[in-house]
Amino acid sequence: MFSDIVILVILFIIIVSLFSGMYFMLRDRGRSTRMLKALTVRIILSLVLFALLMIGYWAGWLHPHGLLPPRH
Numbered sequence: 001m002f003s004d005i006v007i008l009v010i011l012f013i014i015i016v017s018l019f020s021g022m023y024f025m026l027r028d029r030g031r032s033t034r035m036l037k038a039l040t041v042r043i044i045l046s047l048v049l050f051a052l053l054m055i056g057y058w059a060g061w062l063h064p065h066g067l068l069p070p071r072h
Contacts, residue, residue, distance in 0.1 A: 003061055010049045017042040 021038035028034060056062035 003056055006052070007049065010045055010052075014042055014045045014049070017045065 017038050021035050021042065024032070024035040024038055053062065057064070
């Protein structure tokens with residue numbers, strides 16, 4: 001349960017960073033580095049999320065599942 005909340009929070013922050021980068025791109029028109037910083041944060045968070053998912057899978061904390069239940 002805790003891992004689900006952490007994943008959702010990181011995904012939410014990634015989406016907020018993406019939209020803030022878009023806002024700064026439209027607002028600043030290339031006169032500042034705020035867009036670059038927002039997109040850098042998004043990339044770093046995406047890599048951190050990917051690493052956490054891999055560590056969680058290898059440690060046994062996360063278990064993949066399909067969309068359909070297995071047939072017996």
